[in-house]
Structures are given as structure tokens and as C-alpha cells.
Amino acid sequence: xxxxxxxxxxxxxxxxxxxxxxxxxxxxxxxxxxxxxxxxxxxxxxxxxxxxxxxxxxxxxxxxxxxxxxxxxxxxxxxxxxxxxxxxxxxxxxxxxxxxxxxxxxxxxxxxxxxxxxxxxxxxxxxxxxxxxxxxxxxxxxxxxxxxxxxxxxxxxxx
Numbered sequence: 001x002x003x004x005x006x007x008x009x010x011x012x013x014x015x016x017x018x019x020x021x022x023x024x025x026x027x028x029x030x031x032x033x034x035x036x037x038x039x040x041x042x043x044x045x046x047x048x049x050x051x052x053x054x055x056x057x058x059x060x061x062x063x064x065x066x067x068x069x070x071x072x073x074x075x076x077x078x079x080x081x082x083x084x085x086x087x088x089x090x091x092x093x094x095x096x097x098x099x100x101x102x103x104x105x106x107x108x109x110x111x112x113x114x115x116x117x118x119x120x121x122x123x124x125x126x127x128x129x130x131x132x133x134x135x136x137x138x139x140x141x142x143x144x145x146x147x148x149x150x151x152x153x154x155x156x157x158x159x
Contacts, residue, residue, distance in 0.1 A: 011060065011092040015101040018055035018068060020047060025065035026057065033084040036146040046070060046081075054105055058085070058094050069098040071105070071114070078106045078158075080116035083125075095128055103158060112159050117143060117151035129154050 018026065023043055030037040046053045052074055058067040067085035071078045080102065085094045106114055117140060118125050134154040143151035 013058040013094055013097055015056050015058055018057045022057050026068050029084050029086045058098055067094045067098055069102055071102045076112040078111045078114040099132055107158055113155055113157050115155045117153055120150045
């Protein structure tokens with residue numbers, strides 16, 4: 001059992017491409033997950049104008065939107081731009097499933113590596129990424145504008 005999965009147990013979800021109709025649910029999770037949430041316009045721009053972007057949502061069997069992830073595909077690299085799981089569903093393997101889904105997309109598109117940034121204080125997320133093969137590669141000082149917190153840059157080789 002992964003360290004991410006709590007005693008609540010693993011919750012299998014269906015991962016599917018994010019659509020504009022998903023944005024109310026995505027924004028609801030965004031607001032309870034981040035001190036500086038993305039706007040509807042930011043997500044619309046990613047979905048409708050960024051041809052390098054891939055965004056997906058996670059749904060329960062009951063079709064409840066419980067998480068999402070976004071990634072930019074640039075040449076042979078993927079950059080995870082965002083990932084969040086609704087607080088009521090955390091610790092049940094959903095973040096892991098979202099990450100696995102973008103890795104599958106990346107491999108299918110011949111990406112060699114994938115990167116992300118994580119707050120230095122977010123040890124739960126950092127531990128998940130490490131458990132999935134990501135390694136620390138550096139620090140982005142003051143990366144998060146809300147509190148000037150540093151970000152750990154992490155990479156994972158896919159090939």
C-alpha cells in the first residue's frame with residue numbers, strides 16, 4: 001500500500017479530459033486547495049487557447065468530480081502546472097492516479113521527462129512525488145507569490 005493511501009482506503013476514479021463544463025467543480029476544489037486560486041479565465045485560457053496543454057479530471061463511480069491535473073507538453077518534456085484533490089477525498093490514491101494518467105499521456109507523446117514544482121512546506125505532496133520516482137533538482141526561491149515561499153523543482157525521467 002502506498003504511503004499516500006490512508007485508512008480510508010483506495011478510491012478508484014475515472015480520469016477523463018477536462019471540459020469547460022467541469023470548471024465549476026474544478027474551481028470549487030481550487031478555492032479550497034490553494035491560497036491563491038486560479039481564475040475561471042486562467043482555466044479557460046488553458047483549455048481553449050493553449051495547444052500545448054493537457055488537463056484532466058478525476059471522477060468517482062458516482063460521477064463526482066474529486067480532482068484534476070494540468071500539464072504542458074513542450075517538445076520532449078511535460079510540465080505539471082497544477083494538481084489538486086478535494087480535501088474530503090485526499091489520502092485515497094486519487095493524486096497518484098492523476099499523476100499516472102499524465103505519465104501515460106507523456107509516454108504516448110514520446111516525452112522523456114516530466115517536471116513540477118511543490119511548496120517546500122507541502123511534505124505530503126513531496127512524499128507522493130518521491131514515491132512515484134520524482135527527484136529533487138533545485139529550488140525556485142520565492143516562487144509562490146502569496147507568501148514568497150520557495151518551491152522545490154522535481155523531475156522524473158520517463159524513458
